[in-house]
Amino acid sequence: MNTFLATALGRFRLIAIAEGISYLFLLFVAMPLKYFAGMPEVVKYGGWVHGLLFILFMFALLEVSVKRKWTIFKASRGFISSLIPFGTFVFDRELKKEAELTR
Numbered sequence: 001m002n003t004f005l006a007t008a009l010g011r012f013r014l015i016a017i018a019e020g021i022s023y024l025f026l027l028f029v030a031m032p033l034k035y036f037a038g039m040p041e042v043v044k045y046g047g048w049v050h051g052l053l054f055i056l057f058m059f060a061l062l063e064v065s066v067k068r069k070w071t072i073f074k075a076s077r078g079f080i081s082s083l084i085p086f087g088t089f090v091f092d093r094e095l096k097k098e099a100e101l102t103r
Helices: 008-037 040-067 072-081 087-101
Strands: none
8 A cells, every 4th residue: 555545644635636636627627618618518527526526625634634633723724725726735735744744
């Protein structure tokens, strides 16, 4: 098993990056295709994937918050990062440092 996936923090980071990529895909690929190329199905299926990743993100955020005893402030920053384009990537820099300190 990959050591990255062996910890709650590693799983959260992986899911957060995937969720962030899917969000950017919706904003910068799917939405322009829908409105400028008449392809609404890209938003439909991309939205489905993003929705599933967002649900996984929320469960992973809950798990990592409890296991690592994050403050409500830090957990809230994690949640807010999922709402801002590129936010999960910025938050991941902090998480990467945290992961390196616990090795």
